[in-house]
Amino acid sequence: MKIAFTTLGCKLNFAESSALGKALLQRGHERAKKGEEADVCVINTCSVTDAADHKDRQMIHRIRRQNPNAILIVTGCYAQLKPDEIAHIEGVDYVLGQNEKFAIAQLIDKLEADKRQPVDGGSQHVAVVDTSAIREIDDFHGAYSKDDRTRCFLKVQDGCNYFCSYCTIPLARGKSRNPSISSIVEQAEEALRGGAKEIVLTGVNIGDFGRSTGEEFIDLVRALDDIEGTFRIRISSCEPNLLSDEIIDFVAHSRHFAPHFHIPLQSGSNKVLKIMGRRYTRELFAERVAHIKSV
Secondary structure, eight states: EEEEEESSSOOOHHHHHHHHHHHHHTTTOOOOTTTTTSEEEEEOOOOOOOOOOOHHHHHHHHHHHOOTTTTEEEEHHHHOOOHHHHTTSTTTOOETTTTGGGGGGHHHHHHHHOOOOOOSSSSTOOOOOEOOGGGGGOOOOOOOOEEEEEEEEEEBBBOOOOOOOOOOHHHHHOOOOOOOOOHHHHHHHHHTTTTTTTEEEEEGGGGGTTTTTTTOOOHHHHHHTTTTTEEEEEEOOOOTOOOHHHHHHHHHTOSOOOOOOOOOOOOOHHHHHHHHSSSSOHHHHHHHHHHHHHH
16 A cells, blocks of 8 residues: 655654654555555644644645545544544544554554545544553654654653643653663664664653663663764753753763753743743753853
8 A cells, every 4th residue: 555654743753653654664565655645644743732733633634635535544642632633523534542653554454455445524424543541551662763864863762751731742642661772772773774874862851761671861872872883873852950960971072972962941930930840940951051061
């Protein structure tokens, strides 16, 4: 079958879409070419804000118009948070939660075997919904993707335990979890053999790495730096309260890590940060920046 992927949102979503696409190619399916009508369309959604939900709905309608005969599968954060809302959108056939998205290959195999066609639309049409209680999920599904010939986004962590007052991510992605360091090193080495020259570590809250395995993020950083070869590693967004002096000092003298940190700052007001439920102050943020500059 010819499959088309559309991905909205973060680099983590893109890494997961890439992994799902590779799994489908390995099972004999094809990627639909640009402008070619697909047999199956998969939309991997974002739901960080109401604006993101609006863009998701726009994309669902657009993909349906462009592929009127395709089976339409919607997954990702929007599908996890508001599956019933999506199920009533005309033209949607399946709504899959965050954990269920990783069974897309098996679903598409079954659809092909059954010669299944999408259900006729209309006001009474409701899509098939398959989601799990996200906070009960312990599974970690590894993934990496390349946005060009040399840069690879490597998923090292998923979920978040912070529950900041304004954020839907823990409800959409579940609790903080991660694979073993050895498995991440294996994936990194595989990406390098495939031609990657820069690996970007990505996740929902990567500084919280180790919840599942009793390790720490610095342990992962050290292990990746031990890989032989000529390449660069970049750390994506890391909370200031999780970016320790130990990590900063190691990166400053490492073989592979780029001298670059992306540190989120929601407000310069400690009062607002407290209301938001953030776990740092503006003084801590300033200390992190000062230490980075000093080394």
